[in-house]
Amino acid sequence: MKKTIYVKFLIAYALFAVFGFLVVATIVQNMMFEHCRRNRAESLYREATEIANTYAADLYNSETSLQSVQKELTALSNYMQAIIRIINPSGRLVVDSSVVLDVNQETVIEGFDPTVTAGTYYTTGTFFDTFEEEMLTVFAPITANYKVNAYVVIHSPMTALQREAEELLNIAYIMLIILFLLSLIILIFFTELVYVPIRRITTATEQYAAGNMDYPLVVESEDEMGYLAASLSYMAMQIAGAEEDQKKFIANVSHDFRSPLTSINGYLTAMLDGTIPPEMHEKYLHIVQNETERLTKLTNGLLSLNNLSSRGMILEKTDFDINRTIRETAASFEGTCREKGLKIDLVLTEHIMLVHADMAKIQQVLYNLLDNAIKFSHKGGVVKIETTERGAKVFVSVKDNGIGIPKEDQKYIYDRFYKSDASRGKDRKGTGLGLAIVREIVKAHDENINLISTEGEGSEFIFSVPKAEVMEETGD
Numbered sequence: 090m091k092k093t094i095y096v097k098f099l100i101a102y103a104l105f106a107v108f109g110f111l112v113v114a115t116i117v118q119n120m121m122f123e124h125c126r127r128n129r130a131e132s133l134y135r136e137a138t139e140i141a142n143t144y145a146a147d148l149y150n151s152e153t154s155l156q157s158v159q160k161e162l163t164a165l166s167n168y169m170q171a172i173i174r175i176i177n178p179s180g181r182l183v184v185d186s187s188v189v190l191d192v193n194q195e196t197v198i199e200g201f202d203p204t205v206t207a208g209t210y211y212t213t214g215t216f217f218d219t220f221e222e223e224m225l226t227v228f229a230p231i232t233a234n235y236k237v238n239a240y241v242v243i244h245s246p247m248t249a250l251q252r253e254a255e256e257l258l259n260i261a262y263i264m265l266i267i268l269f270l271l272s273l274i275i276l277i278f279f280t281e282l283v284y285v286p287i288r289r290i291t292t293a294t295e296q297y298a299a300g301n302m303d304y305p306l307v308v309e310s311e312d313e314m315g316y317l318a319a320s321l322s323y324m325a326m327q328i329a330g331a332e333e334d335q336k337k338f339i340a341n342v343s344h345d346f347r348s349p350l351t352s353i354n355g356y357l358t359a360m361l362d363g364t365i366p367p368e369m370h371e372k373y374l375h376i377v378q379n380e381t382e383r384l385t386k387l388t389n390g391l392l393s394l395n396n397l398s399s400r401g402m403i404l405e406k407t408d409f410d411i412n413r414t415i416r417e418t419a420a421s422f423e424g425t426c427r428e429k430g431l432k433i434d435l436v437l438t439e440h441i442m443l444v445h446a447d448m449a450k451i452q453q454v455l456y457n458l459l460d461n462a463i464k465f466s467h468k469g470g471v472v473k474i475e476t477t478e479r480g481a482k483v484f485v486s487v488k489d490n491g492i493g494i495p496k497e498d499q500k501y502i503y504d505r506f507y508k509s510d511a512s513r514g515k516d517r518k519g520t521g522l523g524l525a526i527v528r529e530i531v532k533a534h535d536e537n538i539n540l541i542s543t544e545g546e547g548s549e550f551i552f553s554v555p556k557a558e559v560m561e562e563t564g565d
């Protein structure tokens with residue numbers, strides 16, 4: 090399985106070689122043979138015309154003797170490795186470079202037909218059965234006074250032509266082999282640039298699949314392979330991180346569920362077996378009630394966090410007055426504030442400040458921030474909520490003068506279940522989910538939340554919300 094891509098590439102390579110040779114052996118061979126034949130025929134035709142205009146014409150003008158023409162043509166035919174004949178239109182041989190003709194005995198070619206070339210100037214074959222082997226034959230007429238006296242006919246054996254074509258073909262084969270060897274360079278490139286990185290990536294993915302997320306995957310090329318490898322190892326890192334987070338998350342959930350359950354169980358058992366006398370029951374039932382409240386809060390928090398972060402959050406954005414939402418949320422804390430002797434100070438912009446966001450979710454953000462601000466404030470403290478308009482955004486600040494958050498804790502407070510040590514004693518009901526929910530909501534709106542806090546002096550959370558479009562047109 091692992092070798093297939095390489096094997097496939099090699100098969101493609103072998104196919105390339107086989108088809109290359111097949112093409113050379115068939116098409117190219119034909120083309121070369123055809124080329125040689127035409128070349129030879131052309132040069133023979135030129136010779137024949139030359140002879141027709143010189144020796145043969147002289148012969149018919151009686152300017153030279155048959156013998157001397159015979160001698161000339163024999164010498165020429167040896168040089169040309171061909172047979173030169175002069176033939177009458179009737180088919181009678183006048184001169185033949187290969188034999189000295191008997192003057193007393195006519196040699197006539199049976200069925201001689203000068204139109205045998207059929208439109209071209211050459212023909213192949215045994216030439217009216219005067220040869221045993223195949224010959225390439227060209228014709229050139231000897232004319233005088235617009236009359237054809239005879240034909241100069243040159244025959245050249247086809248075997249010589251074939252030999253010439255084969256030599257050319259050998260050159261083609263050698264070229265093909267050289268090309269094939271040169272194209273091995275592509276194979277080397279393929280191996281180095283594609284195959285080796287793919288093998289590494291495959292091995293790494295097998296390791297990742299087997300759970301070995303630390304397996305190092307190094308592909309140093311700066312191309313798609315390098316990019317793929319880098320993305321894969323980044324993904325592995327993320328998965329490893331997510332697994333770690335998951336474990337931590339489950340440990341935290343279990344811990345946070347177990348402690349209230351243990352205390353509920355403890356108090357109830359003690360009441361049932363009489364360790365806690367009936368007159369004390371009310372006090373302990375209140376504790377039990379508090380613990381169940383905490384469990385409910387924890388379950389709700391987990392549920393909403395799960396809904397928020399799975400598959401991205403679905404926001405039902407509308408235009409609403411954020412000042413009014415702030416007032417309403419603050420009002421719901423009136424009772425708690427009275428108990429703690431706290432004051433909520435609202436410093437809001439114009440009467441109506443329309444924003445474009447998911448109202449219920451923004452209300453939850455306000456609720457969680459205000460809940461924390463009140464929880465971590467000292468008796469008699471002041472919680473200030475302020476809205477400021479800047480550009481296309483409204484900034485909402487929730488500020489308290491409570492216990493503050495230590496510098497080293499500030500980067501963790503948005504983590505699920507995170508509770509600073511300082512807050513544990515003060516807030517037993519806290520779940521550590523509130524700010525995680527706040528951040529998810531703000532993030533889903535593509536907005537930001539910031540914290541300014543000094544331990545012992547107080548904290549200020551500031552988040553942004555986009556203004557409604559109508560506001561942008563009429564405002565500023």
Ligand code: ADP
Pocket residue numbers: 457461462465489491492493494502503507508509510511512513516518519520521522523524525547548
């Ligand atoms: P919790 O349910 O514990 O309030 P949060 O996620 O809302 O969970 O807060 C996480 C932790 O951040 C708190 O336990 C507390 O330590 C710290 N924190 C949040 N808000 C404030 C604040 N206004 N003042 C001081 N500490 C705060």
